[in-house]
Amino acid sequence: MKTFEEINKKIESRKAVVLTAEEIIDYVDRKGLDAAAKEVDVVTTATFGPMCSSGCFLNFGHSKPKIRMSEAWIDDVLIYCGVAAVDVYLGATQLRHNDPANMYYPGEFRYGGGHVIEKLVSGEKLQLFGLSYGTDDYPRREIRTWFDIHDLNQAIMVNPRNCYQNYNVAINCSNKPIYTYLGLLKPDMKNLTYCSAGQLSPLLNDPFYETIGIGTKVWLAGAQGHVYAEGTQHSPTCERSPNDVPTEGAGTLALTANMKDMKPEFVRGISLIGYGVSLSLGIGIPIPILTPEILKRTAVKDREIMAPVIDYSRDYPNRSGRVLCRLNYEQLKSGEVKVLDRRVEVGSLSSYPKALEIAHLLKDEIKRGEFLLSRAIQALPRSQAMKTLEIREKEE
Amino acid sequence: MITQKLLLHFPQSATEKPIVYHLVKDYNLIINIFRARVTPEEDGFLVLDVTGNEEDIRQGMAFVKSFNIQVNEANKGVRWDSSKCVQCGNCIPHCPTEALYISDKKSRKIDFNSSLCVECLSCIENCPFGACSSIF
């Protein structure tokens, strides 16, 4: 048994023993659980993949004369102005003005909110265009100017849902191609897409949120941020394997960090043909090894984590709940799997090499004494299920 | 017999000659065209495999070059930018020839072998990160 304070002391004196969630697997096999739990202080977990429910609050400061923006665009991408005069929210999936979307199907979606966020973090110049109805105290009716992230007072990423604990594997059982947020799925189950870092993924290493909670410090694209709330759609009451690991979506985290401290290679705008734009993010979360039980959970292997295979041509859009089968991440990472007795080629939207790179970067920061751990100030809910949206009349 | 993958770059003026016809007829070459864009208004490009004996290929290419056409063996029409690639693997099931492939099973690193690329362009559509592009 160790305490947060003991672990942080060791980190400060650069004596902490830190391993990645990949390295810990062999380590525990070799040393045995109890001996390993005594030696290891921190296990680093990580993921890199599309996280649609992301965005940022920006504050521009005031022009002379002042404007209270009521509608505005950055690089022709609409930003939300329903907050204070020069505060805005920029969402990752917002399309660029005049993007034909899927009018000429499948649309290309070359540029949007995720790309603007990437450019911001890269320090590139962007164009702001804003309109206002004008007031006595904010008389300006229109503004057009160029800025970069250093000109802003604040650029704070605030992501309502990141780090899905586990995720669907998407396949297409129909006889025509379909374009989804998990990429192009060829007809007749020719390919499938998964999207998780598996054994490296943060919440798969802490299946019941014993150390990760509200207030936990995280590595968000290179910046030190934290979990500010349960993620949207957080639904821990779900099917789990005997090792307690969910076999479907389950838990999620809401994360925030200062974009001025982020590294651009971990904040990447993406274009999903026929679907839209989004943002891929790199996230790392350290797990303090307080007990052997916590360590045991971080030693989870790809083959012990199951993901549901779902038909995105019919069952997903119609919310039928049907699962074709479950596959583990070792099978998925082999490149070819069997679904309903058919051989299917595997693709992925989550990057394992990037996740591994993040787990090592975080490990090095902790070992150098630059990243201290923080105890959660509030636990994440451990039981609650996802609600659905019913379409009803007012009187019902 | 050897097979070589080549990228021919035509200046605006040299597009009227039936070059492929002469390569087949006069130099005994087997031609497999992957992709072409040859229009009178712009520079033209032709990506093809030529199969034949080495001497015939050499002479055929000398003939092509006599029209001021550049023959490029190293550069192909499809490029993969390793600095933009995040190694996700979304392109893998869409590449018909394993030109894009997983070079290391454990770390899942992706690499590109341009000599296997048949310029189908499906990676360009399917790479969300813009790592694959065409020079024409």
Ligand code: SF4
């Ligand atoms: S889809 Fe693009 S980013 Fe992903 S591995 Fe292929 S080339 Fe790289």
Ligand code: SF4
């Ligand atoms: S153009 Fe086609 S063959 Fe060439 S790398 Fe891309 S997907 Fe593979």
